[in-house]
Amino acid sequence: MSTHDTRLRIVVGSDAAGRRYKDALADELRRSILVAEVVDVGVGGHTEASYPEIAFAAARLVADGQADRALLVCHTGLGVAIAANKVPGIRAVTAHDSLSVRAAVCSNNAQVLAFGQGIIGLGLARCLTAEWLTHRFDAGSSAAAKVQAISDFEHRHLPVSTAAGEAA
Secondary structure (H helix, E strand, C coil), X not given: CCHHHHCEEEEEEECHHHHHHHHHHHHHHHHCCCEEEEEECCCCCCCCCCHXXXXXXXXXXXXXXXXXXXXXXXXXXXXXXXXXXXXXXXXXXXXXXXXXXXXXXHCCCCCEEEEECCCCCHHHHHHHHHHHHHCCCCCCCCHHHHHHHHHHHHHHHCCCECCCCCEC
16 A cells, blocks of 8 residues: 555644644644645634533544544643543543554554653654554454444443433
């Protein structure tokens, strides 16, 4: 596969507590040969939104196939990961070291990576983001059955929509 075939569409987002890192990492992503497109869902400029709103928006783009992955930043990375995980089909993790970033993608097929601006330095966040771009999930790996078990559980336990669009 060529680099062009594997270039990722990335959505980035943060709350106010993660904006500085999100903006810096988005710039890095835009310069990467491994990235085809970067979509920023906020916050920025005069945009005010809470971390759940930002995480939901980013995760929905991934779940809907409009992006391949999302990179989210808040103070700890925990809130955005929890919120993103509420979007059906999304696996979001907070990671602050190389092993966790690799396992997130290669062992868990996580599409969303979250960082804490108050937890790690920007230099480490840049390194981990660059590493994250190089990892791909192998659907033929031994991890695939475990990821499928997670997906199967999620699908069995999703609320059933009624005709009015409300959860049953």
